[in-house]
Amino acid sequence: MKNAWPEWLFVLGVGLSLSVVLNHHSAKGLDLARDYFPSGMPAGSGRTVGSAESSSGASTAPTFENEVAESIQRLEQKGFQAIGTDEVLALMQDPRLEAGMVVLVDARNETLFQERHIPGAYLFDHYQMDQYVDLVLPMCQIAEQVVVYCNGGHCEDSEFAATDLVQLGVPQEKLFIYAAGMRGWNEGGHPVALGDRFDDFDELRTLLQVSPEPEDEQP
Amino acid sequence: MKNIVVTLIRVLIGGMFVYLGWTKTQDPVAFLKSIREFGVLTEYWQMNVVAGWLPWFEVWCGLLLVLGVGVRTAAATVGGLLLAFTGMILWRAVQVHAAGDIAFCDIQFDCGCGTGEVVVCYKLVQNSLLTLGSFGLAFIKEHRLALWPHVRIGKPLEE
Numbered sequence: 001m002k003n004a005w006p007e008w009l010f011v012l013g014v015g016l017s018l019s020v021v022l023n024h025h026s027a028k029g030l031d032l033a034r035d036y037f038p039s040g041m042p043a044g045s046g047r048t049v050g051s052a053e054s055s056s057g058a059s060t061a062p063t064f065e066n067e068v069a070e071s072i073q074r075l076e077q078k079g080f081q082a083i084g085t086d087e088v089l090a091l092m093q094d095p096r097l098e099a100g101m102v103v104l105v106d107a108r109n110e111t112l113f114q115e116r117h118i119p120g121a122y123l124f125d126h127y128q129m130d131q132y133v134d135l136v137l138p139m140c141q142i143a144e145q146v147v148v149y150c151n152g153g154h155c156e157d158s159e160f161a162a163t164d165l166v167q168l169g170v171p172q173e174k175l176f177i178y179a180a181g182m183r184g185w186n187e188g189g190h191p192v193a194l195g196d197r198f199d200d201f202d203e204l205r206t207l208l209q210v211s212p213e214p215e216d217e218q219p
Numbered sequence: 220m221k222n223i224v225v226t227l228i229r230v231l232i233g234g235m236f237v238y239l240g241w242t243k244t245q246d247p248v249a250f251l252k253s254i255r256e257f258g259v260l261t262e263y264w265q266m267n268v269v270a271g272w273l274p275w276f277e278v279w280c281g282l283l284l285v286l287g288v289g290v291r292t293a294a295a296t297v298g299g300l301l302l303a304f305t306g307m308i309l310w311r312a313v314q315v316h317a318a319g320d321i322a323f324c325d326i327q328f329d330c331g332c333g334t335g336e337v338v339v340c341y342k343l344v345q346n347s348l349l350t351l352g353s354f355g356l357a358f359i360k361e362h363r364l365a366l367w368p369h370v371r372i373g374k375p376l377e378e
Binding site: 003004006007008010011012014015016018019020022023026028029030031032033034035036037109127 | 244245246247248251255263264266267268270271272273275276279280283289291292293296369370371372
């Protein structure tokens, strides 16, 4: 490949330049200067075992309950308060939720939020924070209690979102992380809302009315 | 016949790079998380650069192969990328294998390749074949059905 340098320059130079420009201008592009994993946890630490959980036939694969327990331990080490499904369910019946004194924050992405979310939750995707912060931050500042969740288990996005909120001035004492997250919520068969947030309270009332009480299921 | 096979291989590898690269550009956060899972890059900006730029670069290289522009260099670049990807997947698979009592070919994880969770053995074989194909393309001097197979400045070189 004698005298091939123009071709190398073209392939590498133009390719890399285009990559830089397209990432910069893409709506989904990454901000190179932003630390998307602000927990201070070194990349890959503890992740090798985590990766084994998704390996089929992995006899050491942790159960979801173990994952949640590990998450709670990690959250407490970082000074966050973890709450469980029963407490979130109790908040669903709490009039403070509709009054905005309790705020639920869904830290997953928009696609997952649209598919299903806990009724009344605000979308706050940590990775696209700029799109949501203007709406969610004032709500969190007013609220007495803010509950953040993501998919649950090893999902760390709720921690990252909570860290964002703390950095933006929301007192950490107000913040609670629902460690079981959407997976734990789904497994409990609790009411979910679809699509955007706005009609959730109507949906919630309907869902709670039609949801059978555990006693009713007894013969 | 040889030309048809070479062209098919070129379009197949290029098409795969375009498709998989494009998939990653549509969800760079998922790719970023996959990169973090490997634990090789330690600085956040390194992960951001790879997750932000590499998918577009893959699309670019794939397009060059499909269209037949600077074929030998594009193929060598794709081969180099595949070699690096394969090494990373192998390295992580060895780590998972060492961490748990799992048969090597039972290991599955999301390699960040744009295809979701994959069986590692299958992925390694697939990548090895693609790497061989890419370097093979880089060693072939003449490429048919190519728009601009040799990017040159000035007078064409005498062969």
